[in-house]
Amino acid sequence: MNTTEFRKRGKEMIDYVADYIETIEQRSVYPDVQPGYLRSLIPEEVPVEPEMYEDVVKDIERVIMPGVTHWHSPFFYAYFPTASSFPAMLADMLCGAIGCIGFSWAASPACTELETVMLDWLGKMINLPENFLAGTTGCGGGVIQGTASEATLMSLLAARSRIVRWIQADNPDRTESEIFSKLVAYSSDQAHSSVERAGLIGGVTMKKVPTDEKFSVQGEALKKMVERDRRAGLIPFYFCATLGTTASCAFDNIIELGPLCNAAKMWMHIDAAYAGSAFICPEFRPLLNGVEFADSFNFNAHKWLLVNFDCSVMWVKERADIIGAFKMDPLYLKHDHQESGLVTDYRHWQIPLGRRFRSLKLWFVFRLYGLRGLQDHIRKQVLLAKEFEKMVRDDQRFEICAEVILGLVCFRLKGSNELNETLLKRINSTRKIHMVPCQLSGKFVLRFAVCARTTELHHVRESWAHITDLASELLQELPH
Amino acid sequence: MNTTEFRKRGKEMIDYVADYIETIEQRSVYPDVQPGYLRSLIPEEVPVEPEMYEDVVKDIERVIMPGVTHWHSPFFYAYFPTASSFPAMLADMLCGAIGCIGFSWAASPACTELETVMLDWLGKMINLPENFLAGTTGCGGGVIQGTASEATLMSLLAARSRIVRWIQADNPDRTESEIFSKLVAYSSDQAHSSVERAGLIGGVTMKKVPTDEKFSVQGEALKKMVERDRRAGLIPFYFCATLGTTASCAFDNIIELGPLCNAAKMWMHIDAAYAGSAFICPEFRPLLNGVEFADSFNFNAHKWLLVNFDCSVMWVKERADIIGAFKMDPLYLKHDHQESGLVTDYRHWQIPLGRRFRSLKLWFVFRLYGLRGLQDHIRKQVLLAKEFEKMVRDDQRFEICAEVILGLVCFRLKGSNELNETLLKRINSTRKIHMVPCQLSGKFVLRFAVCARTTELHHVRESWAHITDLASELLQELPH
Numbered sequence: 001m002n003t004t005e006f007r008k009r010g011k012e013m014i015d016y017v018a019d020y021i022e023t024i025e026q027r028s029v030y031p032d033v034q035p036g037y038l039r040s041l042i043p044e045e046v047p048v049e050p051e052m053y054e055d056v057v058k059d060i061e062r063v064i065m066p067g068v069t070h071w072h073s074p075f076f077y078a079y080f081p082t083a084s085s086f087p088a089m090l091a092d093m094l095c096g097a098i099g100c101i102g103f104s105w106a107a108s109p110a111c112t113e114l115e116t117v118m119l120d121w122l123g124k125m126i127n128l129p130e131n132f133l134a135g136t137t138g139c140g141g142g143v144i145q146g147t148a149s150e151a152t153l154m155s156l157l158a159a160r161s162r163i164v165r166w167i168q169a170d171n172p173d174r175t176e177s178e179i180f181s182k183l184v185a186y187s188s189d190q191a192h193s194s195v196e197r198a199g200l201i202g203g204v205t206m207k208k209v210p211t212d213e214k215f216s217v218q219g220e221a222l223k224k225m226v227e228r229d230r231r232a233g234l235i236p237f238y239f240c241a242t243l244g245t246t247a248s249c250a251f252d253n254i255i256e257l258g259p260l261c262n263a264a265k266m267w268m269h270i271d272a273a274y275a276g277s278a279f280i281c282p283e284f285r286p287l288l289n290g291v292e293f294a295d296s297f298n299f300n301a302h303k304w305l306l307v308n309f310d311c312s313v314m315w316v317k318e319r320a321d322i323i324g325a326f327k328m329d330p331l332y333l334k335h336d337h338q339e340s341g342l343v344t345d346y347r348h349w350q351i352p353l354g355r356r357f358r359s360l361k362l363w364f365v366f367r368l369y370g371l372r373g374l375q376d377h378i379r380k381q382v383l384l385a386k387e388f389e390k391m392v393r394d395d396q397r398f399e400i401c402a403e404v405i406l407g408l409v410c411f412r413l414k415g416s417n418e419l420n421e422t423l424l425k426r427i428n429s430t431r432k433i434h435m436v437p438c439q440l441s442g443k444f445v446l447r448f449a450v451c452a453r454t455t456e457l458h459h460v461r462e463s464w465a466h467i468t469d470l471a472s473e474l475l476q477e478l479p480h
Numbered sequence: 481m482n483t484t485e486f487r488k489r490g491k492e493m494i495d496y497v498a499d500y501i502e503t504i505e506q507r508s509v510y511p512d513v514q515p516g517y518l519r520s521l522i523p524e525e526v527p528v529e530p531e532m533y534e535d536v537v538k539d540i541e542r543v544i545m546p547g548v549t550h551w552h553s554p555f556f557y558a559y560f561p562t563a564s565s566f567p568a569m570l571a572d573m574l575c576g577a578i579g580c581i582g583f584s585w586a587a588s589p590a591c592t593e594l595e596t597v598m599l600d601w602l603g604k605m606i607n608l609p610e611n612f613l614a615g616t617t618g619c620g621g622g623v624i625q626g627t628a629s630e631a632t633l634m635s636l637l638a639a640r641s642r643i644v645r646w647i648q649a650d651n652p653d654r655t656e657s658e659i660f661s662k663l664v665a666y667s668s669d670q671a672h673s674s675v676e677r678a679g680l681i682g683g684v685t686m687k688k689v690p691t692d693e694k695f696s697v698q699g700e701a702l703k704k705m706v707e708r709d710r711r712a713g714l715i716p717f718y719f720c721a722t723l724g725t726t727a728s729c730a731f732d733n734i735i736e737l738g739p740l741c742n743a744a745k746m747w748m749h750i751d752a753a754y755a756g757s758a759f760i761c762p763e764f765r766p767l768l769n770g771v772e773f774a775d776s777f778n779f780n781a782h783k784w785l786l787v788n789f790d791c792s793v794m795w796v797k798e799r800a801d802i803i804g805a806f807k808m809d810p811l812y813l814k815h816d817h818q819e820s821g822l823v824t825d826y827r828h829w830q831i832p833l834g835r836r837f838r839s840l841k842l843w844f845v846f847r848l849y850g851l852r853g854l855q856d857h858i859r860k861q862v863l864l865a866k867e868f869e870k871m872v873r874d875d876q877r878f879e880i881c882a883e884v885i886l887g888l889v890c891f892r893l894k895g896s897n898e899l900n901e902t903l904l905k906r907i908n909s910t911r912k913i914h915m916v917p918c919q920l921s922g923k924f925v926l927r928f929a930v931c932a933r934t935t936e937l938h939h940v941r942e943s944w945a946h947i948t949d950l951a952s953e954l955l956q957e958l959p960h
Contacts, residue, residue: 110547
């Protein structure tokens, strides 16, 4: 395909994308296909000769769309949102065209520098303490990771290498593997599965701290566990706090937990994957109070800040800690400015070596929405969740299962888990709206997460009417 | 931005992208900026109100382009290629619009299924043994990772968890951390830095196996180390073979190494990050002989197969091994079909949870180039490297430092390392072409990697003329 054809096909694709978004609510939000549906729809092998472009494009509707879960449908309320906006898509096109791999400053200076400055912008937007910002002289700074899982893992690896360094400074004879075997990391029993996974990858014990009735970790709970483990000769070294848990959007009490971690010389990482974007609104910023005690902080701009996946933003107070986790410098990656101190080589901040020019998405979105536009988006979605909460509360057959703080409503029919499982199954099988469940204190709970940028109040109302219709049907079938 | 404006801006962006690629060789391939150049060009904070689109676009040329290293310039010969093609860019636009997060089958069945089938297509294109393919009943299968670093890490974690399982089956009392402390992994002393890094992350010892005069690991070298380590009570469990090393594109002797690993019950992973794409050509496929002994195999389709970053393809013989590395199943990620055996939940195959619909890029590229078109691309670039090699050999002042097998030529001026360092510095500072060095047997060597899709013979000739001009100047300055 030459540039002339690309101009034509690219513009057609722009129209296809615009049409897709414009008419997305006419599609079933959840696909009606069985596992293995796709294989029989396409050949078993690659074509030897090039095919016609028209034939490829025709297959989007024939092969792909029937099997797509439409995350950007206004009727999609599952998981947490994944962001989508036109400015981010435009920036992503530019990112693809430049197509640089920004593993070092020299590999494309603009790619590295825009990222550092955009993370400073965003840090200021959520009023992060200054020592998390890079500025021109700072020891901290921000980086774009692919996902929150990777940010958590990086923080755990940095903490692990820091504690080994500290211990070996006093006891040079202690081996790394002996120290590893005594390390203990902690997280909320509500923490995302990726936190437990980070422990498995890093080869350290990860213990779950019990939460209170609001699904939040309090200082006392962590303190007890840490003290007990220390008495047992173990080495507590890391705590991953969650702001906005996946199940119910609960917030750990970092104002209590932070000083405790600092005193215990434990690394505190904050995973605010979903909730973090909300901190650009002053009314939600108090939820982040206590971040000043953290060593690292992360949220997914690709969840709720209108920046298409992937763009998980992470800040550290001491960049030396994260770089020190496993810096390597082979000759083929060295460059002149490397030792100047002014230069950031982001490959040391992350698991992969390669990285795309993702900060372009932040730059486009920030400038084309403005802070105000982004705040409007957050506030609107919180409002929609509150409206949904009201509807649930107005129906005596239902109960709200967790405080509604941001865009997530956890609710259920008063009654058995089985009843609620059946309700959810029926909701999802009509394919009009899509939700996923969670478990809270042993209860099977339905999660209604306001996700799509295009979700309006009438969609929420329509969805609630749909849910109550199905609930009424279900309840009528029950023996009285 | 509404859809109407997106249609307009999107089409303008298509033209910008087409113009950029069409005129890329008029730009300096390497930017003339100092560290910190960008910060002063833009405001210190996010705008509160949205800006005009025109102002944002103007800033691409003012702020971004001056700091871009143009990886797709025909004069870019540094590192290894990163792929770029129009079909991949079109597919990426579609990927962005669908914007699904394919962590499980249910999260978007098409995203998972197209990936499995495309990896089968590609596996057949390189004639992988059938037990690496998923098919409809296979135990193996393919997955798209972000980078080769992640593929290596995943294979190491899978191997680590397999050996622990095996050992604990016979000795239930041995703890994981005691076993970890005795594990030894191996790779070539020419292996990419990410392999050593995988060992650091996984908390296991990684030893470097010495290579022969062709920079290739032979069976005997590994065998000796393994035997010595076993006698010392250690547990050899993993070998990462490299096909196409970063420094000189050397190939480990996997026909010897494979059976050795199998007999020793060590996991053999093959990292063919760059070279792997070439195996779609029958004449290069013999370089992959021995893959039948491997447990996992990986290469970067985003390097040499015209699929834009990121798209690192990986196959395993036993998907249970890789899934078993750290499968976790919280309720909010469960779905109906999960236990059907027909379904792949790719989140278990990778470090991150989230994942984009990257197989669309493979699908578009495979169909719009056809196997023949992709083979032509590989062959053309190998041919260009051979042409460059000839020019170097014809100039008595230079020497070739490693066999030219694919698209990389390692060469240097006969003389000191300092002389060659100066030559490279001068080449890069003219910004006409861009290269990076490597170290081979203590020698400072220049790497000429044919990278851009648009590089033609006349670019290579012009580049050689430029190099020899600078070399002549340099040699004339030397005292006789």
